[in-house]
Amino acid sequence: MKISANEDSNIPCLASYCLGPLHQLEEALLAFQSVTENWLREQWRKTPAPFYSSVDLRNAGFKLAPVDTNLFPAGFNNLNDRFISLAVQAAQETLERLLPGCLRILLIPENHTRNSFYFENLSTLQDILEKAGFEVRIGSLLEEMSHAKEIVLASGARITLEPIVRVADQIKVKDFLPCCILLNNDLANGIPEILQGIEQTILPNMNLGWHSRLKSNHFRHYAQVAGEFAQLLGLDPWLITPLFSRCAEVDFMQREGEACMMQESQQILHATQKKYDQYHIKEKPYVVIKADAGSYGMGVLSIHEPDEIQQLNRKKRSDMMVSKGSRSIAEVIIQEGVYTFETWNEAVAEPVVYMLGQYVVGGFYRVHTGRGVSDNLNTPGMQFEPLPFVKACNLPDQTKQQKGKCANRFYVYGVIARLALLAAAREQADLLKKME
Template identity: 50%
Template structure:
């Protein structure tokens, strides 16, 4: 099945694609050398936006929850990547404990959990599910929309280890982003691998730290290709101590929005882009498309209505928003079946294992698509999408487009690796 895709691969993006394809051996060697120095996150998903004049990541998730949206054709890649990741961490691993999100009523999320169980089972592990939900006090069967079932079990904690009754895992895989904080049961584990690490969760992690690391990666990569880093990097500012509920801190927000819009205008002028720039204001931590708004003029910040202030003041698990990232808005000019779309790239270890288009018929090119009403169209092309066609015209080949998405996705994953090293509470510090 090939999605009917309308794309904006014209102008500078075509030049960027051409440059990436011509530089493929240098790009792959560069990634290899980077991975010799840095450890990739265990798994990652990256939201990418294609504006036609730039291609940039806008969000990087270290607890991806959409593996059910990958095509069956991509599963062998995911299994191979899972094998590579496990071999690197714990070659003798036999048992894997998977800890999902607490909200077990979302059938689509549960299908994602089932897909992860499938991937790691085929990769050669005994996989069982342990729940952080205190209401789960005995093995509980959950029915899935496709007729399959999952069994959630209560966690059993000893002094140094975490497992289930009669199940002692070498590795614990979190598919819970820890928005509500770090549960005590996950702390001070000394004899097991906990992946991703606790400081990857939203209780600790900040988007601004990630995009700070991404800026460094984008500069290095752009130097390799001899191009302007802006073509792959969304600019951003940060505002501390904002309280949307009380309407305080909006002066800082207004100033930062105005400054960033000015920087974007100058870039648009440099590249001859005749569009009105916008920024995305979002909580500096958290996910699920909560606490996000599009701003086209700094004056809008001062005139927020009560509904918008309420929407911006709280994110997942009721966490209060007091720090926001103001990110350059990257419009998406890709469409699937007439609806606005953005690609999401999925990776395990350092390998791209697939992806999908997030599609939203009721949202505009300058809005967040991760919202109720979104649908997902797998990145399923008529031919293998992971192998680019060298020599094809820029923009003419789906695999070439997917290769570009994969490069940008891997750049964001590398930035997450930098970010995790910089924020690791157990890292050795040298003077």
């Protein structure tokens, strides 16, 4: 979906009946832009950012918060191509920081064999890296792949998947020996044997894959980051932080862990209601229960009352048994639900912000006609329209500070996304410390 680049009318509308707290946040970020950027810059000195990421945000009008942070992001093809230069420059600077002198990159994708949209993502990512001055090849982990396979995409682009070969402690494709392995595969099913113990640098660190990473650990770091940032600006951290808890030893079919999930859900609903009362919000609180490890929008349940957990039918229980890659769900995060009151032509929309290193390079809206304001918009089998951001997220427009205007919304998104990225950076730092 291509859109004009300069009209506020091309930005999803935001319900205006309860925007007071969000205006407070926007005004604080505009008034303290230099303080915000200086603080973030100092944080990156202390804790460098992972190579790339995407952050799913929810904008309720009265609250803006991240609900997921992906460290192996797909969807680069959905970004506004007007900002490709931002991505190219960010890739150059980030790789020079992480791997000075690196020239050759082997990109390892997910094992999708028929997902044309994902292949478009690979093409865009390869294009960004090549324009940044790197030689890039795409190596497949599919064991059945014995020769190179060219794929012609709907956009007219072409990509070539090549079988990976391991020689001693290095991997390569054909005669191409990379100095860096870039994973666009979240390793939900574990680290493949062919990648174990190789001497080449792998980005992101393989132990940040969903085989070991937990959402609850990420949001523990995020709550700390958001608290520090909110104190700096004199804000209520709840305005940018989803409350959460977790339950282990869960089995939806065997009804194991129900008592924990009901108790934790009740506590979060009660705490959320107190905040709603404080800000005179008339909506009904809800919580989202989802796999603590995993992605792809699988294993996600929204409830407004704890009793709904006991009342799930067999199909819904079955849906909550596995996440991506048929991985069993035994641990869940219970997260405060954040409404999305942004709409595009009456369809529900939610923003996704993309970053290379510490730099915001763009984003898009998921626009979904078949989902509601409290629903998960990123679900398998569901159709959504990507709506590229019409403005970059890296600078506000100080000439447009009127309440309710859209001009500075993208900058606010960029700040909140970078707070989530900082939480991921601290996750990564903890991981590296444990590996020493």
